[in-house]
Amino acid sequence: MSHPWASALAGIRKEKWINLLSVLSIGVGLFVLLVALIAVYNLDYFASKLQGRFSMTVYLQDGIPAADLAALRTAIRSDAAVGRVSYISKAEALSDLKKALKDSPYLFEGLDGNPLPASLDIRLRRGFASDDAVSGLASRIKQMRGVADVQYGAGFLDAIESVMSGARTAGLAFLAALLGGTLFICYSTVKILFYRRREEIETLGLLGATPRFIRAPFLIEGSLLGAAGGILASLAGYSIFGVFLARFAGALPVFRYVLTPAYFFLLLPAAGLFIGFSGALIALGRIKS
């Protein structure tokens, strides 16, 4: 085994309690990071789902000629924001309404003819579902021949977007704070180890060791502690999420829809290693001869 590795492993064994405490602290930090990451991921996913379900209804003038209707559909379909356009005839509209109000058939008694207009149901492409894009599209459609009215949930997309961006910002700030905290744990651990071994480090310097020779075991030690914390967080997350989601999905069906991407768990040890290495690097700073 090469000197830096042997020295790092000996250092870990020698200061096992400090190191164990650090691994636990890093593990807890990374676990909370994982929970926050999963929360932000799910929030983002469900918001994009909601946006995908957004639709706009274009009510048509009664008696619109077939050629005008075809031209209107072509014009609407050519808009970059439009994903799908479905035609709902007057008869389909009435039948849908009757189905929806099947428990109150008296509402349709004495109805003379079909008062409902034909319409076009427009689904937007993902990424175009913003209030600005939708209101621009609605005003363009309103100008077209054969259109009686355009209706959509004005303000709905903006509400989703503002809730989402707020949650995303708060989530990212939280993630950054946690990352900073975990980094600080690694920094402090290596700094403590460095101070506890400062006499040894001074001797190494006097014997002619280069800063790289002195640093290497500490960087390995920091990286190993970070990676161990990451593995711990990953294992804890995997078992806790598995048990938690399975147990609570029965009582609260919403948990059935919580997504826990596998790569999050795989990324944690790598993230721990990176944080450990960076923390150690900052803690060591510049070693003077």
Add this chain to the structure above:
Amino acid sequence: MVRFENVSKIYDGQEALSGVSFEAGRGELLFITGASGAGKSTLLRLIYRAINADDGAITVNGAAIGGMKGRHVSGLRRQIGVIFQDFRLLSGKTIYDNVALAMRIRGVAEKALKPQVMETLKMVGLRHKADNFPEALSGGEQQRAVIARAVVAEPLLLLADEPTGNLDPETSTGIMRIFKEINARGATVIIATHNRDLYTGSGRRVLRLASGKIEREDIG
């Protein structure tokens, strides 16, 4: 090999060395003597750049070390073997590893260093203590371990600060024999000592320091 020109060092307003000039030639064995506080350790510490001179110029192996940058200082120290007065053995490492460290620092591969480390430990009579930690050794044994660490890589220059301070007369003689052997192989050896027995009758140059100045130069 080592050249001091008008070198002064001041600690807290007090001159530890004052206008010291001397030269130690390549392959020379030189003694620096004087009472405690005369400046012997300061002189040695200046050579391996543990401290900087406040005035004057120091040249080691042809290089002026005054304005040397970090990585060059490491390089300078790798040419020098130092026997520290306070030993500076690493308590968490075995005697073998303490001695091997000097080779590892010089980038010697693990396979290549083992025979040389064991041979050096044998030379100082510590082969049987290779797996012991420093705290398990007596003061004299620790001193011999430090000597082994200083000489294992066969440095160009060997500096010894009171190398027989903790040794009985018999062991001191043995240690002196090691220094002579290292010196015979071509290394320059500078020994700071107040032990008169080490240099008396040696036939080598002896610089006597008093209050930070070279008081006189004799042949031992």
